[in-house]
Amino acid sequence: MQFELTDEERAFQDAVRRFGDRVLRPNERRIDGQGRIPDEVIAGMAELGLLAMPVPSEYGGMGASAVLTELAAEEVGRGDSSMATAVFFLLEAGWGRIFARYGTEEAKREVLPAVCRGRAFLGIATTEPTGGSDLAHLRTTSRKSADGFTVRGEKAFLSGVEEARRMGGGHLTLTRAEEGGFRFLYVPTNGPGRSTQRFENMGRMGISTGAITYTDAPVPAHYLIGADGEGFGRAMEGFTVARTFVSAACVGAAERALETGMRHIKERTVFGRPLGKFEGIQFELADLYAQLEAVKWQCRRAAWLIDTYLDRGGAAQRSEIERTVAAVKLTAPPLAFECVKRVMMWFGAAGYTKDVGLELGLRGVTSYLVGAEGGLNVMRMILGRELLGREFLPYK
Ligand SMILES: Cc1cc2nc3c(=O)[nH]c(=O)nc-3n(C[C@H](O)[C@H](O)[C@H](O)COP(=O)(O)OP(=O)(O)OC[C@H]3O[C@@H](n4cnc5c(N)ncnc54)[C@H](O)[C@@H]3O)c2cc1C
Structure with missing residues (x-):
């Protein structure tokens, strides 16, 4: 080790x-x-x-x-x-x-x-207005055409829709192939047969979230990602990796909140001594720190497992990757949220102001609680599947 x-x-x-x-x-x-x-x-x-x-x-x-x-x-x-x-x-x-x-x-x-x-x-487009967790039932279709593919349907809650329009670029888009299986395509956002819509979010305002409607949108043949019909596996592989990085970003946001909080509780004096001298606050810090260290190292281990085994591991190693990544994506966002929220409370009224800035983190991290890169219950379902067996998936 x-x-x-x-x-x-x-x-x-x-x-x-x-x-x-x-x-x-x-x-x-x-x-x-x-x-x-x-x-x-x-x-x-x-x-x-x-x-x-x-x-x-x-x-x-x-x-x-x-x-x-x-x-x-x-x-x-x-x-x-x-x-x-x-x-x-x-x-x-x-x-x-x-x-x-x-x-x-x-x-x-x-x-x-x-x-x-x-x-x-470059972003990812799997979610649709009818849902993002149950991707096996997605409705956006693609079919072969003379010079590539055409896509029809709607994707929603996609990060980076405006960025892809403004800067150029697009999304790796999971579709149901009319010829069978799932087709993963790089679909540039600008082009015929696409229209976009921006949603008004409550946080992480610096990157847009929106929808793209495809009306027989043409996509060149060379934008196929992976083998035709096997797009689902490629998308799941991408989620495994991206969820690790999501969790890492949550770790960073949580560490920053705790650092801000530690400075504050050393300086802020109440009842004649610094807040940090009171057990009620100090023990909270200790608990959060202990949990955060565990999640941080589990997150780094998830990345190490990906580097070491994603390509060459057998079933046991793949299961270990799935379990580790699902566990960090299940724990890192709620812990980051908890760290920011607790530190906000250590600040009292000032924590509620934009001057202190904790509200930015609270609004941002919430996106990973409600669903971005997969809802928390989906992480629990992955863990259940890997621990108990596929027959314990609720939809089997
Ligand atoms: C800010 C933001 C950015 C996003 N960016 C992207 C993006 O770039 N690309 C993209 O494709 N998607 C994106 N998403 C969508 C995200 O992937 C979905 O929110 C997520 O997959 C959940 O899908 P849903 O919102 O449709 O919720 P649903 O699938 O309707 O689920 C609703 C709730 O039920 C829970 N749930 C689902 N199934 C079960 C079950 N069997 N048992 C118990 N609970 C269950 C879920 O965990 C969730 O909490 C983004 C979302 C947000 C909030």
């Missing part, structure tokens, strides 16, 4: 933390207020290699391991606690990895360099 980060990992972690301190924190209120991540922030992320970082260098990325990406996700979540930048980061990291592994050579050369330079957005 080796828990020490390598020199390279430590150096990159430090660099991303500095970027978080110098660029993300000073901009997070602006990101939230103006409803988009400023171009110079995205350019800074690109310069540091943070955009779609698992993509191999021949397509513009840095070929980062899941562990290195996880470390970066922690720092991005710590830097912009609204989570908008973290979402931008982790979608491109998780789905860029899938694109690079299963996309055609032509599509990778065409799309990925622009994504890695911050000139195009």
Whole structure:
């Protein structure tokens, strides 16, 4: 067992933390207020290699391991606690990895360099107005055409719809193939047969959420991701990776909240002594810290398992990956929410103000409680399936 980060990992972690301190924190209120991540922030992320970082260098990325990406996700979540930048980061990291592994050579050369330079957005489109948990029953269809595919249906609650329109780019889109099975396609957002709608969210305002309607939208043949008919497995693989990075971003946001809280309870004096001297507060900090350390290391282990076994492990290792990732996605968002909420209470009335800024984190982290990258009960279902067997899935 080796828990020490390598020199390279430590150096990159430090660099991303500095970027978080110098660029993300000073901009997070602006990101939230103006409803988009400023171009110079995205350019800074690109310069540091943070955009779609698992993509191999021949397509513009840095070929980062899941562990290195996880470390970066922690720092991005710590830097912009609204989570908008973290979402931008982790979608491109998780789905860029899938694109690079299963996309055609032509599509990778065409799309990925622009994504890695911050000139195009890459996201995921699985959820539909009729639901996001029960993906086996999704309704958006695709069929073969003379020069590729046509897509018909509607996807909803997609992150980055406006970004993909504005910057160019699109979403890896899971469809039901009329010829049988599931087809995973890269669908650029701009083009004939697409219309978009933006939803008004309560948090992570710097990245849009919206819907795309496809009315016989043409998609070139070379935008097929993976083998035709086997798109479901590719999408699930992407979720396994992306959920690890989501959890890492939650860890970063939670650590930042606790650091803010610790500074406060050392300084704030009530009843003649610092708040931190009271057991009621100190023990709360201890409990949160203990839980957070456990989740952080479980999250890093999930990334390590992905690097070590996702491609070459047998059934036992794949099950271990599924269990570990589901467990961190089940625990990291609620714990981050709890950390931010508790620290808010340590601040008393000031915690409720925008000046202290904890509300940004509370609104941002909530997106991962309600469902983004899979609801908490879906994580429980995965754990139930892996612990008890597939026959215990509720819909079997
Ligand atoms: C801010 C935000 C950004 C998002 N970005 C994207 C994106 O980029 N791309 C994308 O495709 N989707 C995205 N989503 C959608 C997300 O993937 C879905 O919210 C999620 O999959 C849950 O689907 P749903 O919202 O339709 O809820 P439903 O599937 O209707 O589920 C509702 C609730 O019931 C629970 N539940 C479901 N099944 C069961 C069961 N069998 N037993 C008990 N409980 C159950 C769920 O956990 C959930 O809490 C985003 C969501 C949010 C909030």
